[in-house]
Amino acid sequence: xxxxxRSIGVGxxxxxxxxxxxxxxxxxxxxxxxxxxxxxxxxxxxxGELTSDLAxxxxxxxxxxxGIAAADIDFLVVATATxxxxxxxxxxxxxxxxxxxxxxxxxxLTAGCTGFIYALDVARGLLEVxxxxxxxxxxxxxxxxxxxxxxxxxxxxxxxxAGAAVLERGDGxxxxxxxxxxxxxxxxxxxxxxxxxxxxxxxxxxxxxxxLAMDGRSVYNFAVGEISKLVESLxxxxxxxxxxxxxxxxxxxxxxxxKAAAKRLGLPEDRFYMNxxxxxxxxxxxxxxxxxxxxxxxxxxSGDLLMLLAFGSGLTSGGMVLRWS
Numbered sequence: 001x002x003x004x005x006r007s008i009g010v011g012x013x014x015x016x017x018x019x020x021x022x023x024x025x026x027x028x029x030x031x032x033x034x035x036x037x038x039x040x041x042x043x044x045x046x047x048g049e050l051t052s053d054l055a056x057x058x059x060x061x062x063x064x065x066x067g068i069a070a071a072d073i074d075f076l077v078v079a080t081a082t083x084x085x086x087x088x089x090x091x092x093x094x095x096x097x098x099x100x101x102x103x104x105x106x107x108x109l110t111a112g113c114t115g116f117i118y119a120l121d122v123a124r125g126l127l128e129v130x131x132x133x134x135x136x137x138x139x140x141x142x143x144x145x146x147x148x149x150x151x152x153x154x155x156x157x158x159x160x161x162a163g164a165a166v167l168e169r170g171d172g173x174x175x176x177x178x179x180x181x182x183x184x185x186x187x188x189x190x191x192x193x194x195x196x197x198x199x200x201x202x203x204x205x206x207x208x209x210x211x212l213a214m215d216g217r218s219v220y221n222f223a224v225g226e227i228s229k230l231v232e233s234l235x236x237x238x239x240x241x242x243x244x245x246x247x248x249x250x251x252x253x254x255x256x257x258x259k260a261a262a263k264r265l266g267l268p269e270d271r272f273y274m275n276x277x278x279x280x281x282x283x284x285x286x287x288x289x290x291x292x293x294x295x296x297x298x299x300x301x302s303g304d305l306l307m308l309l310a311f312g313s314g315l316t317s318g319g320m321v322l323r324w325s
Contacts (some may be wrong), residue, residue: 004175009061011054011162039256042159042280054162055140056098070101074132079115081285112312115284139284159280163288172323189314229260230319251310252276253284
């Protein structure tokens with residue numbers, strides 16, 4: 001038996017913000033953003049457009065491409081750091097209702113930018129243990145709503161979007177072959193959402209929108225080192241060589257991180273698929289959005305060996321080896 005990705009869908013906000021437009025609000029320039037991050041534009045959700053709306057749009061496309069109905073889904077997992085509601089209800093339950101997958105278990109997963117890989121492996125386990133057939137895995141974010149507009153180190157980096165994958169458990173020879181999930185809680189403080197602190201247990205603070213704060217240097221060093229560790233571990237555990245892979249699909253955090261990792265691994269940069277120039281960092285949505293774009297360009301062929309890599313808040317990291325079906 002195998003668990004494979006049957007289809008991919010995306011939900012991309014229509015509102016596109018170029019570096020030049022962003023520079024009208026932030027003390028920055030197109031040249032600075034491109035040279036430091038590789039980003040040229042990003043997409044922001046419209047007023048009233050929620051994370052669940054983007055997730056539902058991605059889910060509908062993935063279901064259509066898979067040729068199955070929402071009622072066929074056995075499990076629904078949504079990876080997000082920007083849910084519709086703080087704490088509860090889960091965004092997954094809201095998406096379930098929006099797409100009509102009523103009755104199937106639905107849960108949110110928080111692993112920052114590594115969320116999609118974590119969610120893929122969780123969904124794979126659910127299918128295998130419970131003998132289900134289909135799972136819907138979604139990475140969705142509206143990061144524009146947690147930006148600190150006073151911090152140029154973070155506010156130029158992020159965009160909104162969603163990507164969804166239909167997983168199928170079947171008898172095929174291709175699919176997910178190995179996953180490696182890691183975390184280092186000692187670095188949790190380096191990338192976080194900052195909220196008002198409460199001095200008393202039962203005191204209610206005034207409503208406050210949290211904003212993102214990051215120790216950029218610490219996160220950069222973690223990311224570059226962790227990518228190398230993940231690649232080495234996956235190669236050792238699978239017995240594969242790096243040359244066996246058609247593509248490495250990394251989380252689209254920063255072009256400089258990906259280039260530094262490629263150099264450390266002794267790999268050409270073009271082996272790593274990057275689309276950060278158009279979408280910026282969409283956190284848990286970045287890998288499925290990249291896979292969708294690769295499919296649209298005809299870059300993925302049946303039997304291609306892929307390595308997915310991600311790192312994010314927590315600090316978390318994850319890698320996955322899969323053979324495209």
